[in-house]
Amino acid sequence: MRTDTPQTIYRKDYTAPSYLVDTVELGFDLDPARTVVANRMTVRRNPASAQREIELYGEDIELVTLRLNGRTLGEGDYVIEGTLLRIPNAPEEATLEIETICVPESNTTLSGLYTSNGSFYTQCEAEGFRRITYFPDRPDVMARFTVMLRADKDKYPVLLSNGNLIEEGDLDNGRHYALWEDPFKKPSYLFALVAARLVCQEENFELADGRTALLQVWVEEGNLDKTDYAMQSLKHSIRWDEERWNLELDLDRFMIVAVGDFNMGAMENKGLNIFNTKFVLANPRVATDVDFQGIEAVVGHEYFHNWTGNRVTCRDWFQLSLKEGLTVFRDQEFSADMIGTNTGRAVTRIDQVRTLRQAQFPEDAGPMAHPVRPDSFVEINNFYTVTVYEKGAEVVRMYQTLLGRDGFRKGMDLYFQRHDEQAVTCDDFRLAMADANGRDLTQFERWYSQAGTPVVQAETRWDEQAQTYTLRLVQSCPPTPGQAEKLPFHIPVAIGLLGRDGRDLPLTVDGKVHGKDGATTAVLELTEADQTFVFTGVTEQPTPSILRDFSAPVILKHGYSDAELVHLFSHDSDPVNRWEAGQRLAMSRLLKLAGQVAAAGNVVDRLDLDDTFVDAMRKILVDDTLDPSFREQALLLPTESMIADQLDVVDPLAIHLARQFVRADIGARLRTELLAQYDANQTPGEYSPDAESIGKRALKNLALAYLNAAPDEASLALAQKQFDGATNMTDRVAALSALVHARAPAAADALQRFYDEFQGEALVVDKWFAMQAAAPTTDVARVRELMTHKAFTLRNPNRARSLVSTFCAGNAVGFHAPDGSGYGFWAEQVIALDALNPQVASRLARAMDRWRRYTPDLQAHMKRALQQVAGQAKLSNDVREVVSKALAN
Numbered sequence: 001m002r003t004d005t006p007q008t009i010y011r012k013d014y015t016a017p018s019y020l021v022d023t024v025e026l027g028f029d030l031d032p033a034r035t036v037v038a039n040r041m042t043v044r045r046n047p048a049s050a051q052r053e054i055e056l057y058g059e060d061i062e063l064v065t066l067r068l069n070g071r072t073l074g075e076g077d078y079v080i081e082g083t084l085l086r087i088p089n090a091p092e093e094a095t096l097e098i099e100t101i102c103v104p105e106s107n108t109t110l111s112g113l114y115t116s117n118g119s120f121y122t123q124c125e126a127e128g129f130r131r132i133t134y135f136p137d138r139p140d141v142m143a144r145f146t147v148m149l150r151a152d153k154d155k156y157p158v159l160l161s162n163g164n165l166i167e168e169g170d171l172d173n174g175r176h177y178a179l180w181e182d183p184f185k186k187p188s189y190l191f192a193l194v195a196a197r198l199v200c201q202e203e204n205f206e207l208a209d210g211r212t213a214l215l216q217v218w219v220e221e222g223n224l225d226k227t228d229y230a231m232q233s234l235k236h237s238i239r240w241d242e243e244r245w246n247l248e249l250d251l252d253r254f255m256i257v258a259v260g261d262f263n264m265g266a267m268e269n270k271g272l273n274i275f276n277t278k279f280v281l282a283n284p285r286v287a288t289d290v291d292f293q294g295i296e297a298v299v300g301h302e303y304f305h306n307w308t309g310n311r312v313t314c315r316d317w318f319q320l321s322l323k324e325g326l327t328v329f330r331d332q333e334f335s336a337d338m339i340g341t342n343t344g345r346a347v348t349r350i351d352q353v354r355t356l357r358q359a360q361f362p363e364d365a366g367p368m369a370h371p372v373r374p375d376s377f378v379e380i381n382n383f384y385t386v387t388v389y390e391k392g393a394e395v396v397r398m399y400q401t402l403l404g405r406d407g408f409r410k411g412m413d414l415y416f417q418r419h420d421e422q423a424v425t426c427d428d429f430r431l432a433m434a435d436a437n438g439r440d441l442t443q444f445e446r447w448y449s450q451a452g453t454p455v456v457q458a459e460t461r462w463d464e465q466a467q468t469y470t471l472r473l474v475q476s477c478p479p480t481p482g483q484a485e486k487l488p489f490h491i492p493v494a495i496g497l498l499g500r501d502g503r504d505l506p507l508t509v510d511g512k513v514h515g516k517d518g519a520t521t522a523v524l525e526l527t528e529a530d531q532t533f534v535f536t537g538v539t540e541q542p543t544p545s546i547l548r549d550f551s552a553p554v555i556l557k558h559g560y561s562d563a564e565l566v567h568l569f570s571h572d573s574d575p576v577n578r579w580e581a582g583q584r585l586a587m588s589r590l591l592k593l594a595g596q597v598a599a600a601g602n603v604v605d606r607l608d609l610d611d612t613f614v615d616a617m618r619k620i621l622v623d624d625t626l627d628p629s630f631r632e633q634a635l636l637l638p639t640e641s642m643i644a645d646q647l648d649v650v651d652p653l654a655i656h657l658a659r660q661f662v663r664a665d666i667g668a669r670l671r672t673e674l675l676a677q678y679d680a681n682q683t684p685g686e687y688s689p690d691a692e693s694i695g696k697r698a699l700k701n702l703a704l705a706y707l708n709a710a711p712d713e714a715s716l717a718l719a720q721k722q723f724d725g726a727t728n729m730t731d732r733v734a735a736l737s738a739l740v741h742a743r744a745p746a747a748a749d750a751l752q753r754f755y756d757e758f759q760g761e762a763l764v765v766d767k768w769f770a771m772q773a774a775a776p777t778t779d780v781a782r783v784r785e786l787m788t789h790k791a792f793t794l795r796n797p798n799r800a801r802s803l804v805s806t807f808c809a810g811n812a813v814g815f816h817a818p819d820g821s822g823y824g825f826w827a828e829q830v831i832a833l834d835a836l837n838p839q840v841a842s843r844l845a846r847a848m849d850r851w852r853r854y855t856p857d858l859q860a861h862m863k864r865a866l867q868q869v870a871g872q873a874k875l876s877n878d879v880r881e882v883v884s885k886a887l888a889n
């Protein structure tokens with residue numbers, strides 16, 4: 001907690017580390033109230049640095065002794081300024097011995113060494129290792145680690161760290177020890193230890209080269225019935241990395257540990273991944289389909305980091321997307337390959353597009369907008385963002401789109417060949433891609449350096465005489481903080497042309513014949529601000545399907561008529577653009593209706609939804625040739641925040657009412673069809689989280705939600721029946737949520753029964769809080785009431801997020817109450833959380849990012865709340881950066 005002005009750190013100021021560390025030996029005497037850490041490291045001057053002082057970082061730890069080559073250093077021998085400890089006049093090579101003390105039990109930040117439910121865990125990325133010992137805690141210092149753990153054997157029977165277990169045994173006083181050695185050099189952010197009372201599911205798994213590795217999933221007792229899916233996902237991940245990228249597990253042992261108090265999803269510590277329980281624990285009784293999918297993705301993600309992040313790591317934190325964008329891309333491809341079918345892949349792609357529009361586009365248009373490779377930051381923890389992760393993944397995907405799958409694979413191979421065991425930059429990755437393919441990717445660099453979502457405007461003209469079809473693409477990018485002007489991006493635009501019969505036309509563009517092997521999609525390379533492409537031999541007026549498979553993270557504008565959109569929605573061979581056509585149809589209605597509602601003073605009166613739209617929806621709904629998973633996506637309306645993103649002045653209530661009207665109207669007008677699909681998509685028998693069953697449940701439960709958007713006795717009874725008879729959590733929460741959102745009289749009773757049945761399952765209690773927090777009937781008073789529930793605590797991130805963050809970021813109606821009460825609540829909670837856990841507080845703080853877009857009355861209230869937080873004398877750098885950027889002009 002700082003009171004001084006936070007410092008901005010710039011990418012351009014990067015300098016090489018003054019000293020390198022070869023080996024580190026750590027000794028831990030673990031005690032919740034007073035842990036003693038002994039650190040012996042061998043260091044040597046870095047020939048690449050002009051700086052001659054040893055520089056170590058330390059934070060919130062008590063320095064007991066500091067010895068250099070056996071000599072204890074005194075006051076005059078070193079300087080401590082803030083978190084930096086400098087030792088001037090150091091020799092070329094030295095052994096440093098440092099003893100420090102920390103207090104894990106009072107570490108509520110969950111960064112560094114902390115306790116959760118009485119056991120010890122660590123979280124070191126990005127800069128948590130300095131909260132454990134003094135160290136050159138930066139990712140370009142890679143060292144070999146040996147770790148000795150000592151702790152009470154009764155309380156902490158399991159002692160884990162990175163790499164291989166070398167030795168273990170008993171000590172005096174009921175204590176025991178374990179010695180671990182990591183054979184690979186690594187940056188300090190990948191260090192981890194666990195000392196806990198845990199049990200594991202384990203298995204020997206054969207690797208491609210015939211070696212076997214010991215795989216373990218560690219959880220608290222009582223949760224061993226929820227580890228199967230994580231273990232299975234881990235095995236699939238290992239296999240997939242071998243098969244698709246020829247990358248093998250490089251350790252004899254790979255461990256996953258689940259912990260209930262955790263700031264994010266999971267952490268890729270070498271050989272010892274530590275996970276939020278949310279991304280490990282699952283069985284049909286407690287976890288939904290979405291939970292199962294999340295586990296597969298996150299287990300994959302962390303495992304894939306072993307190569308993209310650990311073996312090749314980041315030079316500095318500005319390069320974060322080097323590992324995160326690439327690893328998200330890899331986990332996306334993994335999830336898609338696990339489904340295997342074309343539509344299945346497309347549905348995962350549609351999900352990715354939704355995430356971008358829901359979260360990344362708004363970020364890119366707000367006060368925290370930053371390039372995929374930021375130029376500056378105050379607090380690096382604020383830059384684990386959807387831009388660095390998801391847009392970063394889109395940037396990686398664009399290489400694959402431009403170079404082809406084989407070309408991309410060549411680039412990956414060259415990247416590992418060049419940079420294994422190095423700490424490198426995004427430029428190094430781009431150069432590997434360019435060199436492996438003999439391509440100039442200079443302009444492509446702008447995807448890393450320019451923030452903001454590019455807009456591509458498309459104009460088309462068919463010349464009947466010449467049988468040409470001309471596509472003009474004009475790109476621009478709005479200004480973002482610190483970047484007024486943007487240069488043109490290198491944008492892959494995948495395109496196909498549909499004939500009147502709905503089939504793809506053959507493609508010849510600028511003299512080049514595309515569509516070899518029957519492919520009818522061309523990838524155009526848009527590099528100019530204004531560029532024209534000419535298709536020849538076009539014998540009829542086509543309907544253009546532009547940006548197929550969402551080939552670039554841009555906003556595509558084109559003056560599509562309703563008829564064209566209905567044509568695409570009915571026929572496009574590219575499922576992503578087929579879905580997209582439906583989204584465009586829906587969005588135009590939603591925007592118009594939201595305007596009408598606002599003009600009428602937020603009264604829903606005489607609204608009308610046209611037959612064209614309802615018929616298009618009906619056609620997709622009943623088309624049994626389409627996968628249920630695709631139909632579900634096609635019928636999902638854009639979210640309230642996606643609608644808000646299209647408007648200059650946002651009236652959240654008007655948007656909500658308009659969207660609810662559309663949902664209710666669909667529910668009423670398609671009642672027969674929805675009921676039929678509800679019945680047709682039942683999944684009787686044993687629960688299985690396979691793609692087909694997940695798709696059926698999704699469509700069935702969407703039907704239930706639509707039916708209850710215009711509830712009648714029958715639809716309510718259906719929801720109640722599903723709630724009572726559900727044999728899995730997916731169906732149970734879908735039914736409960738339908739009852740809650742329909743304001744059913746039975747909802748309160750159902751909520752109570754749900755709580756009673758699952759109160760012993762923390763992750764289900766989170767769902768229980770979140771569902772109520774998101775209900776449009778929930779206002780601040782109700783949230784405050786829920787906060788007094790015995791199961792609520794701000795100290796557990798999952799719980800705090802489930803209630804407080806869900807309300808502030810996922811309940812527009814309650815949060816944006818006209819009296820500003822939601823914002824007052826937000827300020828209060830940000831301040832309270834900041835005193836405990838700045839990372840969690842800072843994420844909540846971002847709920848106000850887009851405050852300038854709201855109606856003047858709301859804006860005034862929001863500004864006051866932001867100023868209230870900014871006016872706090874004591875505030876973390878994390879929250880300070882977010883609120884001051886929000887308030888800056």
Ligand code: TRP
Nearest residue numbers: 123125126263264265266267268
């Ligand atoms: N590197 C982790 C991942 O991508 C995420 C991470 C970064 C993290 N910082 C963290 C997790 C702090 C927990 C706490 O999966």
Ligand code: ZN
Nearest residue numbers: 301305324327
């Ligand atoms: Zn990651």
